[in-house]
Amino acid sequence: MHEQQDYKLRYMGMSLLLYGVAFVVLVVVKLLVLIRLYYCWGVRWSDANIRMDGKVVVITGASAGLGKETARDLARRGARVIMACRNLTKAEKVAEDIRKDTGNELVEVHLLDTSSLSSVRNFANNFVKKEKRLDVLILNAGIVGPKDLTFTEDDLELTMATNYFGHFLLTNILLGLLKRSAPSRIVIVSSDSHNLDWGFDIDDLNNRTRPFKSTWTYGYTKLCNVLFCKQLSVYLEEEEVACNALCPGLVRTEIFGKATDFFHGTLFGFISLFSAKNEKQGSQTIIHLAVGKETASLRGKFFMNCQEAEASEMACDAGLAKKLWEISEETVKLLPEEKHF
DSSP states (O other), rough: OHHHHHHHHHHHHHHHHHHHHHHHHHHHHHHHHHHHHHHEEEEOOOTTTTTOTEEOOOOOOOOHHHHHHHHHHHTTTTEEEEEEOOOOOOOHHHHHHHHHHHOOOOEEEEEOOOOOOOHHHHHHHHHHHSSOOEEEEEEEOOOOOOSSSOTTTTTTBBHHHHIHHHHHHHHHHHHHHHHHTTTTEEEEEEEEEEGGOOOOOOOGOOOOSOOOOOHHHHHHHHHHHHHHHHHHHHHTSSSSSEEEEEEEOOOOTTHHHOOHHHHHHHHIIHHHHHBBOOOHHHHHHHHHHHHHGTTTOOEEEEEEETTEEEOOGGGGGGHHHHHHHHHHHHHHTGGGGGOOO
């Protein structure tokens, strides 16, 4: 008799536990869905009527995610779109899809691996030699790097090289052409994670002395993106070259599937299934900065959801921005002929 009662109690306890877990999961899922509805309903859209016929656009990392949808949108507006990508096979399939979808045959694929300084120089120098103009440069390529500290062929930390140093070098080499093509624009894809204080050390950008966390490093690179934008805008003060940074918001892209850390790969990966924008929604702020009439003359601003937002206090530090520029010049070994300011 006692055994039967114990069994019933254990069964009831287990059932209550399972019901409790199911209830919590249901509440969390509903909450995430409500957040998504609120988040996505509030998406601001770029002006679909603005044409870009005759304009030349370079987009890094355009074979997937935000870069892909940005390329599609600008191609639909009539621009000549240069998809600067690491994986040519993948990028060419995407380019062909965009050509068919938009009817614009002026969509090209060029090799560019932003983690490699030699690849950046090859792409940029060839582009400057062959092209007469560049109207919009979109710095979009980015990764959440591996969980273990990894260095590139240039002895740079992989995430920092891909997300920041490669783009710093690319912009400097192309800046002369952008100035000659003025009015022109530079759009820098950052993230709201730039404002999280994870112990950023400007004297150790390649993480040689501190414990390595891929999540922290990703945040550092996005802070560098905004600081880079701030200092670049100072050098462009007398030029007709707009330069602004942005956070696209939480967007459901393959970056979460490739991430190996818990924060991006697991937590944000799970949340993005229910609450994130899709790629088309997420690309709107990039497009707004690339084509919007009201953003044509802005410099050094930070945008979210197609409107100006506040960057972190550290990202607005002029002294830090200048120091980062100087360190970056030294790190990428910027040559005299690569300087256009």
